Amino acid sequence: MIQVKEITKYFGKKPVVDNVSVNIQPGKITSFIGPNGAGKSTLLSMVSRLLDADTGEVLLDKSDVRKWKSDEFSKRISILKQSNYMNVRLTIRELVSFGRFPYSKGRLNAEDIKMVDQAIEYMNLKDLENNYLDELSGGQRQRAFIAMVIAQDTEYILLDEPLNNLDMKHSVQIMKILRKLVTELGKTVVIVLHDINFASVYSDYIVALKNGRVVKDGPTHEIINSNALKEIYDMDIPIQEMNSCRICVYFNS
Amino acid sequence: MKKRYLVIVLVVLSLLSLFVGVTRISPRDLFDFTSEETQIFLISRVPRLIAIILAGAGMSIAGLIMQSLSRNKFVSPTTAGTLDATRLGILISMLVFTNATYMQKLSFAFIFALAGTLLFMQILNRIKFKDAIFIPLVGLMFGNILSSITTFFAYKSNIIQNITAWLQGDFSLILKGRYELLYISIPVLIIAYFYANRFTVAGMGEDFAKNLGLSYKKVMNLGLVLVALISTTVVLTVGMIPFLGLIIPNIVSIFKGDHLEKTLPHTALLGVIFLLACDILGRVLIFPYEIPISMTVGVIGSAIFLFLLFRGKAYA
Numbered sequence: 216m217i218q219v220k221e222i223t224k225y226f227g228k229k230p231v232v233d234n235v236s237v238n239i240q241p242g243k244i245t246s247f248i249g250p251n252g253a254g255k256s257t258l259l260s261m262v263s264r265l266l267d268a269d270t271g272e273v274l275l276d277k278s279d280v281r282k283w284k285s286d287e288f289s290k291r292i293s294i295l296k297q298s299n300y301m302n303v304r305l306t307i308r309e310l311v312s313f314g315r316f317p318y319s320k321g322r323l324n325a326e327d328i329k330m331v332d333q334a335i336e337y338m339n340l341k342d343l344e345n346n347y348l349d350e351l352s353g354g355q356r357q358r359a360f361i362a363m364v365i366a367q368d369t370e371y372i373l374l375d376e377p378l379n380n381l382d383m384k385h386s387v388q389i390m391k392i393l394r395k396l397v398t399e400l401g402k403t404v405v406i407v408l409h410d411i412n413f414a415s416v417y418s419d420y421i422v423a424l425k426n427g428r429v430v431k432d433g434p435t436h437e438i439i440n441s442n443a444l445k446e447i448y449d450m451d452i453p454i455q456e457m458n459s460c461r462i463c464v465y466f467n468s
Numbered sequence: 469m470k471k472r473y474l475v476i477v478l479v480v481l482s483l484l485s486l487f488v489g490v491t492r493i494s495p496r497d498l499f500d501f502t503s504e505e506t507q508i509f510l511i512s513r514v515p516r517l518i519a520i521i522l523a524g525a526g527m528s529i530a531g532l533i534m535q536s537l538s539r540n541k542f543v544s545p546t547t548a549g550t551l552d553a554t555r556l557g558i559l560i561s562m563l564v565f566t567n568a569t570y571m572q573k574l575s576f577a578f579i580f581a582l583a584g585t586l587l588f589m590q591i592l593n594r595i596k597f598k599d600a601i602f603i604p605l606v607g608l609m610f611g612n613i614l615s616s617i618t619t620f621f622a623y624k625s626n627i628i629q630n631i632t633a634w635l636q637g638d639f640s641l642i643l644k645g646r647y648e649l650l651y652i653s654i655p656v657l658i659i660a661y662f663y664a665n666r667f668t669v670a671g672m673g674e675d676f677a678k679n680l681g682l683s684y685k686k687v688m689n690l691g692l693v694l695v696a697l698i699s700t701t702v703v704l705t706v707g708m709i710p711f712l713g714l715i716i717p718n719i720v721s722i723f724k725g726d727h728l729e730k731t732l733p734h735t736a737l738l739g740v741i742f743l744l745a746c747d748i749l750g751r752v753l754i755f756p757y758e759i760p761i762s763m764t765v766g767v768i769g770s771a772i773f774l775f776l777l778f779r780g781k782a783y784a
Contacts, residue, residue: 285683290681
């Protein structure tokens with residue numbers, strides 16, 4: 216269980232995240248949405264300990280994340296940030312093997328190798344496993360990183376805009392994979408999304424941020440309605456229901 | 469690029485290196501322990517070979533570690549001011565203590581090398597414009613500033629000639645009793661090997677490293693200490709060897725990727741082979757005279773460096 220309690224983060228004098236409290240529901244997909252500069256990524260970074268909060272605390276299993284030992288913590292929560300700029304030449308297999316780093320510090324035992332194999336199989340990357348990351352398409356690379364996180368075998372998987380720079384087909388592919396991680400492997404996924412419709416179709420809970428504060432927070436169907444969206448985005452967005460998906464038609468509003 | 473072939477080439481070049489020189493020595497002479505040839509062999513040729521092996525492996529690994537930690541393929545002791553900082557350290561030790569001992573020079577040079585590299589890393593953190601080629605240019609400028617400070621004070625106190633000795637790498641001065649400092653490279657290389665995985669993880673960025681529970685700052689600092697140690701010992705015994713730490717890791721990376729645990733042995737081997745070949749070339753080109761190693765490595769190395777630059781921003 217992750218509980219965010221009244222955390223605030225300043226960049227300079229400006230609070231980027233301002234007194235935010237959120238509970239992350241286990242076994243669900245939670246999306247952080249909101250306009251640019253709302254503090255979504257900063258919030259995610261504080262939950263995953265990449266950034267320290269200035270005030271307030273984040274609790275993992277009721278104890279402050281800052282008190283966790285770093286290798287124990289990295290067996291519980293993993294985070295993927297936008298990683299497309301990475302220029303290290305590793306093969307997919309080498310990258311996924313580093314997912315076992317918190318357990319083995321790089322010297323893989325039989326159990327680690329089994330986990331790496333499973334992760335690669337799970338993401339359908341067996342044929343590509345000896346290819347270098349810089350030879351892959353954006354979608355394949357993103358799948359390789361998710362395979363690494365699967366090998367890391369954490370209960371919580373946090374992703375910062377994983378659909379960035381991906382085309383429609385690959386975006387859908389990634390979102391379906393995240394859904395599978397929740398239903399098949401029982402993971403808890405927290406994700407920063409820009410596309411409101413991906414959030415609407417794939418997430419169970421939505422946390423909407425604006426100017427560093429939580430403006431709406433609840434199950435997806437409570438957030439995806441014109442009134443709530445008006446409050447979040449300052450736009451009049453009609454909602455259309457198609458095949459039990461609620462689609463926000465924001466393109467000409 | 470198989471390790472086996474590299475080892476074979478290394479052995480062949482090593483034998484060649486032992487038997488090339490002004491004094492003709494044949495393997496048969498070595499059976500007579502008292503002969504002049506055996507003496508030359510033990511006092512000059514063997515130390516020279518060991519020095520080349522240790523310096524070649526050391527400088528290439530130092531470059532590899534720096535490239536991994538700075539996440540830039542063109543950063544190395546030559547292009548990050550490390551070597552210039554080392555030289556400044558030696559100068560200061562000579563100004564502070566007249567007749568500085570080896571230990572005093574070593575510690576000053578080490579502190580300066582470490583401080584210089586740290587400073588460059590700090591500059592790197594503040595640069596917003598992270599172009600692959602821009603960063604080594606900043607490093608070269610930084611190095612030249614340090615270098616001109618060194619020259620200024622050396623000129624003022626009339627030790628310019630003394631300092632020039634450290635400007636040019638030269639193996640012809642390596643004799644028994646004058647190179648043993650290089651043995652520091654051996655434990656350094658062993659530590660580097662044990663931390664190879666951590667360096668690779670750190671090379672994927674702070675966020676990535678933290679996600680995997682790695683104490684990023686510690687690994688970073690350890691890496692810089694290792695680099696400074698290697699650079700210091702090499703500059704103090706052999707002199708500056710430019711480009712080695714730059715081109716060797718890049719060539720290995722093209723063939724073998726950036727997984728340090730896998731590429732470290734190759735990088736060390738190729739570094740030694742390249743340095744040995746340059747040294748032998750320098751010894752035979754104007755026989756019986758010698759071209760200093762920094763010259764041969766500089767000319768061949770800069771050509772390869774240019775080739776790497778033009779070849780692929782894709783890999784940079």
